[in-house]
Amino acid sequence: MRQRGTDPPNTPTSPENTMYEHEIQQQHAAELMRVAAAERLARQAVKARRAARRTARASGQNASEGPVSSLRNRFARAA
Incomplete structure (x- = not known):
């Protein structure tokens, strides 16, 4: 595309x-x-999508997508 002011002078x-x-x-x-x-x-x-994930998390749907382990099983027992 040509730019303004590139025409020779006095050329319509x-x-x-x-x-x-x-x-x-x-x-x-x-x-x-x-x-x-x-x-x-x-x-x-x-x-x-974010809102759907947020509401699914809050309502407890998709239980298979919950935490992998609970805090109880995360650490070994102390002696």
């Missing part, structure tokens, strides 16, 4: 060129909006 910019640049800018803006929406959706999914 053609309307076709201006329309072309406008279309490119519109496509770029649309692409940025699509990327932002995808990133927002990914963040929402991560947040929902």
